Amino acid sequence: MANENLGAAKKAKNDEFYTQYADIEKEMNAYLEYNPDVFRDKTILLPCDDPEWSNFTKYFAQNFENFGLKKLISTSYAPNSKPKTVPYQPALFELEDERFDEVKTQANGKIFTLTRDVSGDKRIDVDDLEWSYLEGDGDFRSDEVTKLRDESDLIITNPPFSLFREFLSWLVAGNKLFSIIGNMNAITYKEAFPLIKNNGMWLGATNFNVGMYFEVPDSWNYSDSYKFERERNGKKVSRVPGVCWYANIEHGKRHQPLPLMTKDDNTKFSRHKEVRGSGYQTYENFDAIEVPFTDAIPSDFEGVMGVPISFLDKYNPDQFEILGNGQSMADELGIRPVGDKFVSDYYAQGNKGQIGPTWNNLVYRQGEKTVIPYQRILIRHRRPHGK
Numbered sequence: 001m002a003n004e005n006l007g008a009a010k011k012a013k014n015d016e017f018y019t020q021y022a023d024i025e026k027e028m029n030a031y032l033e034y035n036p037d038v039f040r041d042k043t044i045l046l047p048c049d050d051p052e053w054s055n056f057t058k059y060f061a062q063n064f065e066n067f068g069l070k071k072l073i074s075t076s077y078a079p080n081s082k083p084k085t086v087p088y089q090p091a092l093f094e095l096e097d098e099r100f101d102e103v104k105t106q107a108n109g110k111i112f113t114l115t116r117d118v119s120g121d122k123r124i125d126v127d128d129l130e131w132s133y134l135e136g137d138g139d140f141r142s143d144e145v146t147k148l149r150d151e152s153d154l155i156i157t158n159p160p161f162s163l164f165r166e167f168l169s170w171l172v173a174g175n176k177l178f179s180i181i182g183n184m185n186a187i188t189y190k191e192a193f194p195l196i197k198n199n200g201m202w203l204g205a206t207n208f209n210v211g212m213y214f215e216v217p218d219s220w221n222y223s224d225s226y227k228f229e230r231e232r233n234g235k236k237v238s239r240v241p242g243v244c245w246y247a248n249i250e251h252g253k254r255h256q257p258l259p260l261m262t263k264d265d266n267t268k269f270s271r272h273k274e275v276r277g278s279g280y281q282t283y284e285n286f287d288a289i290e291v292p293f294t295d296a297i298p299s300d301f302e303g304v305m306g307v308p309i310s311f312l313d314k315y316n317p318d319q320f321e322i323l324g325n326g327q328s329m330a331d332e333l334g335i336r337p338v339g340d341k342f343v344s345d346y347y348a349q350g351n352k353g354q355i356g357p358t359w360n361n362l363v364y365r366q367g368e369k370t371v372i373p374y375q376r377i378l379i380r381h382r383r384p385h386g387k
């Protein structure tokens, strides 16, 4: 039981990190570049937020007039519903307000809305945010927050990673435009991959292979997974690797074609030693070639290619068609079982891991060596170059 609690607390605690202003600005700028009116006359909901910390609220409140927004709504999660390790102190604006409630400040979420000039300075900005306690704790799954989702045009946030699957399903059920931050491993989740495959969701414009830095509370006890790394603009920040934006809002990057060399040129000149000289391996159990790096995709290959999931960062739906992913869709795609010979060779070569003859993930041989590549996405050119 003690261990369970610890596990749950650790998992939940890892949800407490806050997106930097510059990262939000960079991603939103890509949407605005593509369509300057993307936010005009729109209601934006920022769920799983915390305006005391949140740069999402700050960013959209500061740009309210600039973007021509109709309404901004931000909801926060009750301190009592967060793990006990997350410190909480009511903010000054709340303490000084006559509506301050000692119980609700801990047990309820809050809602902040921005629609009009409250301060009388003839501008609508962060000073005009109006707040009240929610009836419940601000859980995104509650009827109350779901109703706000249904009233909004766009949902934008960095949701709790521990509830990412649920959050995505909740989002998709709302059928709204969205942009959210998540871990790149979520790409292959059954809640996410079919959406990506069918062009209902794509990766944001921010290049994801560098990871992102997030602000972390001052009073944190830093765990192994979230080490305090440095200070930026007076705030502690920590790097979370493999993080990306998931969105269904258009941006220009996903319409830029990926520049590629032909199969022959890659074999001669590729900067990757796995390709240069030897060319491409063919899978043992599926009719496709293994392309271990996105920039080594041959421009003129007509068949199916297995590429790493980081390909999605460069995916242009006009250039490529996604057929599936090699792990969770192996049956659907018709990837054959690896068979006895592959298994015995695999173990004879000293490899570890549990595979059996009926196992049907993509595998190939490089010379005599048996190889099981990390997650692969199967793609095909829409118009192979020169054909």
Ligand SMILES: C[S@@+](CC[C@H](N)C(=O)[O-])C[C@H]1O[C@@H](n2cnc3c(N)ncnc32)[C@H](O)[C@@H]1O
Pocket: 015, 016, 017, 018, 019, 047, 048, 049, 050, 053, 054, 055, 056, 076, 077, 082, 138, 139, 140, 141, 157, 158, 159, 160, 161, 163
């Ligand atoms: C990764 S943080 C991001 C906060 C903010 N959106 C930002 O980017 O600065 C996720 C937040 O969601 C909150 N949260 C956790 N579970 C939640 C739930 N079920 N419903 C709503 N919010 C939740 C966490 O307490 C945390 O503050």
